[in-house]
Amino acid sequence: MATTGETEFDLAVIGGGPGGYATALYGAAAGLSVAIVERDKVGGTCLHRGCVPAKEFLETASVFRTVSSAGQFGIGDGERPAVDFSVSQARKNTVVDQLHRGLSGLLRGRKVTTLSGTGTLLAGRRVRVVDGEDAGREIAGRHVVLAAGSVPRTLPGLDVDGRLVLTSDEFLELEEVPASVAVVGGGAIGCEIASLLSDLGARVTVVEALDSILAGCDEEVTAVVVRSFRKRGIEVITGAQVKGHTPKTDGTGTVVTLADGRELDVAKVVVSVGRRPRTEGLLSGETGVWLDERGFVVANRFQQTHAQNVWAVGDLVAGAPQLAHVAFAEGVLVVKGVLGETMVPVDYERVPWAIYCHPEVAFAGLTQAQAAQRGIDVVVKKDPFGGNSRARIIGDTDGLVKVVCRRQPDGSGGPILGVHMVGPWVTELLGPGYLAVNWEATADEVAHFIQPHPSLSETFGETVLALTGRGLHVG
Numbered sequence: 001m002a003t004t005g006e007t008e009f010d011l012a013v014i015g016g017g018p019g020g021y022a023t024a025l026y027g028a029a030a031g032l033s034v035a036i037v038e039r040d041k042v043g044g045t046c047l048h049r050g051c052v053p054a055k056e057f058l059e060t061a062s063v064f065r066t067v068s069s070a071g072q073f074g075i076g077d078g079e080r081p082a083v084d085f086s087v088s089q090a091r092k093n094t095v096v097d098q099l100h101r102g103l104s105g106l107l108r109g110r111k112v113t114t115l116s117g118t119g120t121l122l123a124g125r126r127v128r129v130v131d132g133e134d135a136g137r138e139i140a141g142r143h144v145v146l147a148a149g150s151v152p153r154t155l156p157g158l159d160v161d162g163r164l165v166l167t168s169d170e171f172l173e174l175e176e177v178p179a180s181v182a183v184v185g186g187g188a189i190g191c192e193i194a195s196l197l198s199d200l201g202a203r204v205t206v207v208e209a210l211d212s213i214l215a216g217c218d219e220e221v222t223a224v225v226v227r228s229f230r231k232r233g234i235e236v237i238t239g240a241q242v243k244g245h246t247p248k249t250d251g252t253g254t255v256v257t258l259a260d261g262r263e264l265d266v267a268k269v270v271v272s273v274g275r276r277p278r279t280e281g282l283l284s285g286e287t288g289v290w291l292d293e294r295g296f297v298v299a300n301r302f303q304q305t306h307a308q309n310v311w312a313v314g315d316l317v318a319g320a321p322q323l324a325h326v327a328f329a330e331g332v333l334v335v336k337g338v339l340g341e342t343m344v345p346v347d348y349e350r351v352p353w354a355i356y357c358h359p360e361v362a363f364a365g366l367t368q369a370q371a372a373q374r375g376i377d378v379v380v381k382k383d384p385f386g387g388n389s390r391a392r393i394i395g396d397t398d399g400l401v402k403v404v405c406r407r408q409p410d411g412s413g414g415p416i417l418g419v420h421m422v423g424p425w426v427t428e429l430l431g432p433g434y435l436a437v438n439w440e441a442t443a444d445e446v447a448h449f450i451q452p453h454p455s456l457s458e459t460f461g462e463t464v465l466a467l468t469g470r471g472l473h474v475g
Contacts (some may be wrong), residue, residue: 006113009035012127012141014119014282017044019314019327020147027335028110035139036112037119037129043100044149045315046324052099053172054192058356060085061199065358072395083200086175088223115139121146125309130281143309143338145331146289148282150275150315150322157244158184159443164247164254165269168193177202178267182256184242186213188355190272191220191225195357198234205235205264207256209218212238214355218367218402218420220382225422228359228398237262245269247438255358277316292318301345303334311337319348326351352434354427359399362430365418365437368404378417379407381466383474385423389454399423401459403433405443405467413443413467419460429457436464443467 009238011027011212012339013020016038024034064083068077107114117132125144136217152167154160162170168189179202183194186208206213206229213236214222230237248254259289277296283289287308290298296318303311313330315322320330329346337343355361371378385391385399394451399422405413417434436446447468451461 006033006035007138007435008140008142008143009033009113011035011335012125012139012143013037013145013147014127015039015044015147015149015314016042016044016114017149017314017327018324019331020044021107022146022331023145023147023313023326023334024107024112024331025110026332027338027361028107028112028337030334030335032338034110034112035115035141036107037117037127037134037139039116039118039132041100042114043096043103045151047099047103048096049169049172051324052088052096053092054168054189055356056095056345057088057172058192058196058358060088060091061196061358065199067169069395078249081463083177085177085200089123091174092172119148119282120281120309121287121289123287125307128284131147141309141312143334144313145334146282146305146310146316147279147314147327147331148316152271153274153276154271155184155242155273155300158242158269159415160271160324165245165271166275171270179203180253180266180268181205182207182264182266182269183272184256185268185272185274186210186236186238187215187274188271188353188357188361188380190366191229191355191357192232193270194229194260198229198232199358203233203266205237205266207240207242207264208236208238209241210238214361216353216376217355217361217363218418220367220400220402221361221363221420221422224359224399225357225361232251247444262311275315275322279316282316294318300341302337303330304337317395320346321348321351321353323351348437350432350434350438354430356427359423360426361422362426362433363418363420364430364434365416366404367418367420368402371404371417376417377407379405379411379413379467381405381413381463381471381474383459383463383466385456385459387473388456388459390456390458393454396424401426401463403443403460403463403467410469412469413464415442416446416464421460423456423459425456429460432460 001399010032011034013036064187067081071078115134138143177200243257245254245256256264289305297312299312311328311334314327382402384395404418408414416436447465451458
């Protein structure tokens with residue numbers, strides 16, 4: 001509910017997800033008057049139906065793996081532990097609620113006005129709340145930021161019913177682990193869901209239309225994930241189209257039919273084929289904002305739309321990676337633009353990516369294949385976690401670090417173009433690699449920095465040192 005009777009603000013933000021609330025918090029910290037129009041709860045998909053709840057379940061799977069293998073450390077009696085997914089569900093809700101309360105309090109503390117309902121942009125940078133508690137209210141913004149986010153895509157023949165066919169939204173509300181699941185879509189979200197369900201005892205099949213899961217990842221990184229999945233009993237079917245499904249008459253599940261005639265008898269289907277922009281109803285009248293053929297908002301590299309003083313951030317921006325941390329950065333960029341400060345656009349090609357399946361995946365910059373496609377002469381070094389003492393100690397050795405550098409005349413590595421990791425805790429290890437790529441640091445420069453021993457981070461240090469032409473454990 002609105003906290004003030006104001007109608008004009010420096011910033012009027014439509015959408016309270018990561019892009020919207022980051023814009024609001026950063027703008028308010030700079031002394032701007034800010035209003036957010038949010039249809040559900042501030043925090044958006046990331047906090048309530050995406051990043052945070054999904055990672056809570058992945059942590060449940062991690063704890064289950066740890067307890068299951070505790071016998072090798074001399075702990076426990078060797079019995080397989082049981083999982084009560086409803087307890088994990090309750091814990092997830094507690095984590096989400098705590099973060100939501102913290103965010104709401106932070107917005108109040110920064111004196112951000114929050115309007116409850118769906119926001120529609122009108123001509124003249126006016127925003128109307130069309131439903132919810134503040135239905136009918138209109139505000140104006142000296143600048144307007146579109147941050148309405150995205151929703152899961154679906155497929156013909158797989159109508160979501162919340163019982164047999166789910167998207168990630170419905171999956172995150174489950175109270176028990178299904179006995180068997182077909183995950184349709186082998187991208188980041190699909191692989192995370194497949195990984196955690198398999199760890200918790202479900203029989204999982206991943207169906208991907210492309211020739212490989214985790215499209216966009218380095219091929220060697222993907223190969224490690226595929227091997228791990230198959231070793232754990234996850235069936236991976238690539239180059240396959242789903243034709244439809246037939247619910248079983250006894251109500252115990254459904255049979256998924258592939259275009260080649262194969263059938264998958266499963267308890268549930270999770271559709272994970274990407275997300276579409278939530279731009280229906282976002283614009284009304286002559287706003288001047290352009291949408292592309294898929295409904296995304298068209299904005300330039302500074303997040304400016306075709307309408308003066310109307311900006312766009314987050315999942316609804318055409319061509320932008322649908323990542324919460326990218327939306328954060330775009331929100332900061334917009335506020336700098338509003339304030340007339342120096343703007344450094346977000347380089348989508350160099351943003352950090354983190355995928356939390358087991359084994360984890362993290363990367364930034366060009367893959368070896370992408371560099372080759374551009375005709376760049378590169379030198380590549382890899383270091384497997386199997387040779388890392390900390391990885392051996394914790395009992396998690398699947399994976400590697402791969403660094404792609406522009407080749408110097410002497411054959412050594414010059415500027416670091418890409419860092420690609422798969423293995424234990426790599427989502428927390430990417431930081432130095434991300435900085436190296438974005439600072440355009442050379443292998444020789446980065447090799448000067450000492451990594452602690454024993455640590456997982458040594459694997460990155462060893463790989464970079466090898467790129468100078470003289471490595472220790474890596475040739």
